[in-house]
Amino acid sequence: MPRPHVRAWFDRLFDLLPPVTSLGAALAVASILLIVMNANVGEAYLALAAGAFGTENATAETLVKAIPVLFIAIGICVAFRASVINIGGEGQMIAGAVAGVTIAIAFGGRLPPLLVIVLSLLAGFAAGAVYGGIAGFLKAYFNVNEILSTIMLNQVAVQMMNFLLNGPLLDPTEVGTNHIPKTARILNELQLPRLTIGWFDGVEVFARTRLHYGLILAILLAVVVYVLLWHTPIGYRIRAVGFNDRASRYAGINVRRQVVLAMCLAGGCAGLAGVVQVLGLQYRLQTDGSPAGFTANAGFNGIVAALFGGLNPFGAIPASIFFGGLLVGAQNMQRDIGVPASLITAVNGIIVIFAVSSQVFVQRRRQRRRNIEINPPTTASSPEAAAATRKAQA
Amino acid sequence: MTENGRRIDTLEMRGIVKRFPGVLAVDHLDFDVQAGEIHALLGENGAGKSTLMKMLYGLYQPDEGSILINGRETRIRSPQDAIAQGVGMVHQHFMLVPSLTVTENTALGIPSKWQLDLKSIARGLDELSEKYNLKVNPNLPIWQLSVGEQQRVEILRALYKGAALLILDEPTAVLTPQEVDDLFRILHRMTDDGRSIIFISHKLHEVLSISQRITVLRAGRRVDTIPTTAATKPLLAEMMVGRPVVFEYARRATQVSSERLRLDRVSALSNRGELGLKEVSLTLHGGEITGVAGVSGNGQSELAQVIAGLRAIKSGTITLDDTDVTGKSPRQRHEAGISYIPEERMLDGAIKEFTVAENYILQDHARPPFNRGGLLNLRAIREACERAVKDYEIKTPTTDTPIKSLSGGNIQKLILARELSRSPRLLIAAQPTRGVDVGATEYIHRRLLEERANGTAILLISEDLDEIFALSDRIAVMYEGRIVGVLPRESVTLRQVGQMMAGAAMDAV
Structure with a gap:
């Protein structure tokens, strides 16, 4: 038996395993794929890492990609904690973007810019919340499987967006031409500022990159949602319902309401992803008509990031940056050594499988450890307790 | 003597040790059984009874020590091995396929050669059933049988496979007193025939009435083996x-207050969609414990849920303190003063992934002092929970420990602490001590009596008649969704209640 502090240290190390092992295992499987494709594994991974974090601009692009993923992931934390499997991040993000851009175009120039930005963000959140809430309502009151309903609602959202961008919301300058579907550009004053970080000696990092204040908003949202989940009665109820709806009902919690609420919050976060993408990066809503034309699959990658981050908003931050890095790095890998970027999609999937299964493994071990601590083999009832009961008898 | 000629004259377990990671479950234990003997194995949950018997039945392998059958050292590698050596076991939860007949269930465990001769199995079962008066029809499907009959099927099956030694794990837990008597007669016939029985139980009076010797285990060790005559x-x-x-709890006479809760012709559906409660009328008073006796599944669970607001009712009214609460939500009923200790502790009463402290605030998480301006006051929660842990002698390392790693008794004490923290007007306690060790049971009983002295109305639902008789002022008996009688405890015997539980009318007993 090792000494206690060595053991404690080992145990703590063990808790770090799920992300590390799942990542390692996923990369190992990807290596096999790379070998099959006749690529040099070392070179491929170097190109991946360099593409993601090799330069200031690469890092900025990674963060830019991470922003919508992070918004979605934060929402997924709420939904999954309530045991609602929300696959509708894509649709909710679109709903948010449509509402946000509509407000930005309608009120741009008529109201103070800051107010319009805030209204636009609120509208995006609200639209995403309503869109997510539909699936939540169907699940809570009609027992409609939310996995199916959210996936189908994704399709509905894409087609609605295509319709709006080809009609009512189409950029006026494009009307009558063989247009691409996009809205008018929002006013410069409504664009989220670029984010630069002042360094010592007056050197500014990310000065000439596309990194924007959406990152700060996302991190703020992570803080808010963390507090909501673990420090408010609302979050308590959401988590209670997620773990055990019977006990929640027993406790007087309205289970249906929590399911709808969790979906609304998740949808709202995804809606924010959509608005921020418009206000911070694209300055208009634009698509090529394909399902991922606007979202670039952030709605799905956010699920992966949330799971990888342990369904904790703070865990989702590094996880989203990591996945942003994979997306950006994959492009570089494709350019430099001709490995298809879609390989990274496979890596994403493999990570999820390993992350989820190793989590179970670690929990089982932790459970065993606790059992041992609580029921040491030779404990009888403690003398104090026995004395107390005897006193009570007398 | 048995059909296959196996006979176990002596079975001895010597110096048995079984370790699980970090836990010494069985610690150098000696145990023996002689032919024709009923040897009771007694101990609290976690004392090592099951682990010891699982080693005898081949489900676990001992780390140290040896098993001797008829003086010869034997290794039992698997249940099949155990059966081949003449050791049979009837588990607490029956291992029967409901849709198959008794004969087919017996055939399940028999290695078949080329074809299955169900007829000869049925004949063999008939003979054994006759011999030991088991009264089992081999051709009936299991789902048509009562719990007592299913248990006899399990015994019959073990006998058919040639069990010379039968391990019975908590066999009386699911039986009415009459069924227990029947079981004991069967067991005596078996021992008269030279078979031996290991009887696992924690019910002392049963152990005293059936066994010849008693071995008591505590914390993996044998405390002693004594002849029953000396116990x-x-x-x-x-x-x-x-x-x-x-x-014997000293039950002081309390001031029984006026009517607290009234159920007036309440009917409700069970989970199966049948009428689980049929026009039940019942009145509860403050300072009084009303025990509800009945064989499991006769409407007791529905009764508790209906009062707690967790099950919709079809007709009737429920009145608490002269206020109609029939249509009120579970939350409104907490607020009106109804506390409920649910029978399914880990499904309804607690969220096993939550910590001890989080479980403590299950209903009150949104009320001050736990909720301060929309934020959980973690410090107030911890302090309140620590107080409860201390007051109720709950064994837990910290209040931040997930509740699932506590023992059943400690979880139940936490639920009790939580439900009593609101100073309820009415407490529904459903199976409050099921699966709880003796120490915690005693503690919970004393708390219930204290609560009675404080003037709370208590509805005690239990399948343990000893518990009902020890605590109740009045006893209500349920049968097929009806309350077939409410009687003062003094004027009724265990036997009469048992008969009513089996469906006899009140005036017939």
Whole structure:
């Protein structure tokens, strides 16, 4: 038996395993794929890492990609904690973007810019919340499987967006031409500022990159949602319902309401992803008509990031940056050594499988450890307790 | 003597040790059984009874020690191996396929050669059933049989496979008193025939009435093996728990207040969609414990849920303190003063992934002082929970420990602490001590009596008639969704209640 502090240290190390092992295992499987494709594994991974974090601009692009993923992931934390499997991040993000851009175009120039930005963000959140809430309502009151309903609602959202961008919301300058579907550009004053970080000696990092204040908003949202989940009665109820709806009902919690609420919050976060993408990066809503034309699959990658981050908003931050890095790095890998970027999609999937299964493994071990601590083999009832009961008898 | 000629004259377990990671479950234990003997194995949950018997039945392998059958050292590698050696076991939860007949269930465990001769199995079962008066029809499907009959099927099946030694794990837990008597007669016939029985139980009076010898285990060790003639209830309990235990609670006469809760012709559906409660009328008073006796599944669970607001009712009214609460939500009923200790502790009463403290605030998380301006006041929560842990002697390392790693008794004490923290007007306690060790049971009983003295109305639902008789002022008996009688405890015997539980009318008993 090792000494206690060595053991404690080992145990703590063990808790770090799920992300590390799942990542390692996923990369190992990807290596096999790379070998099959006749690529040099070392070179491929170097190109991946360099593409993601090799330069200031690469890092900025990674963060830019991470922003919508992070918004979605934060929402997924709420939904999954309530045991609602929300696959509708894509649709909710679109709903948010449509509402946000509509407000930005309608009120741009008529109201103070800051107010319009805030209204636009609120509208995006609200639209995403309503869109997510539909699936939540169907699940809570009609027992409609939310996995199916959210996936189908994704399709509905894409087609609605295509319709709006080809009609009512189409950029006026494009009307009558063989247009691409996009809205008018929002006013410069409504664009989220670029984010630069002042360094010592007056050197500014990310000065000439596309990194924007959406990152700060996302991190703020992570803080808010963390507090909501673990420090408010609302979050308590959401988590209670997620773990055990019977006990929640027993406790007087309205289970249906929590399911709808969790979906609304998740949808709202995804809606924010959509608005921020418009206000911070694209300055208009634009698509090529394909399902991922606007979202670039952030709605799905956010699920992966949330799971990888342990369904904790703070865990989702590094996880989203990591996945942003994979997306950006994959492009570089494709350019430099001709490995298809879609390989990274496979890596994403493999990570999820390993992350989820190793989590179970670690929990089982932790459970065993606790059992041992609580029921040491030779404990009888403690003398104090026995004395107390005897006193009570007398 | 048995059909296959196996006979176990002596079975001995010597110096048995079984370790699980970090836990010494069985610690150098000696145990033996002689032919024709009923040997009771007594101990609290976690004392090592099951682990020891699982080693005898081949489900676990001992780390140290040896098993001797008829003086010869034997290794039992699997249940098949155990059966081949003449050791049979009837588990607490029956291992029967409901849709198959008795004969087919018996055939399940028999290695078949080329074809299955169901007829000869049925004949063999008939003969054995006749011999031991088991009264089982081999051609009936299991789902048509009562729990008592299913147990006899399990015994019959073990006998058919040639069990010379039968291990019975808590066999009386699911039976009415009459069925227990029947079982005991069957067991005696078997031992008269030279078979031996290991009888696992924690019910002292049963152990005293059926066994020849008693072995008491505590914390993986054998406390002692004594002849039953030398045993008494207090002695056995003290051996089990390690300190004296009280059985007869001093029940002071309390001031019974006026009507607290009234159910008026309440009907409700069960989960199966049948009428689980049929026009039940019942009145509860403050300062009084009303025990509800009945074989499991006769409407007791529905009764508790209906009062707690967790099950919709079809007709009737429920009145608490002269206010109609029939249509009120579970939350409104907490607020009106109804507390409920649910029978499914880990499904309804607690969220196993939550910590001890989080479980403590299950209903009150949104009320001050736990909720301060929309934020959980973690400090107030911890302090309140620590107080409860101390007051109720709950064994937990911290209040931040996930509740699932506590023992059943400690979880139940936390639920009790939580439900009593609101100073309820009415407490529904459903199976409050099921699966709880003797020490915690005693503690919970005492708390219930204290609550009675405080003037709370208590509805005690239990399948343990001893518990009902020890605590109740009045006893209501349920049968097929009806309350077939409400009687003062003084004027009724265990036997009469047992008969009513089996469907006899009140005036017939």
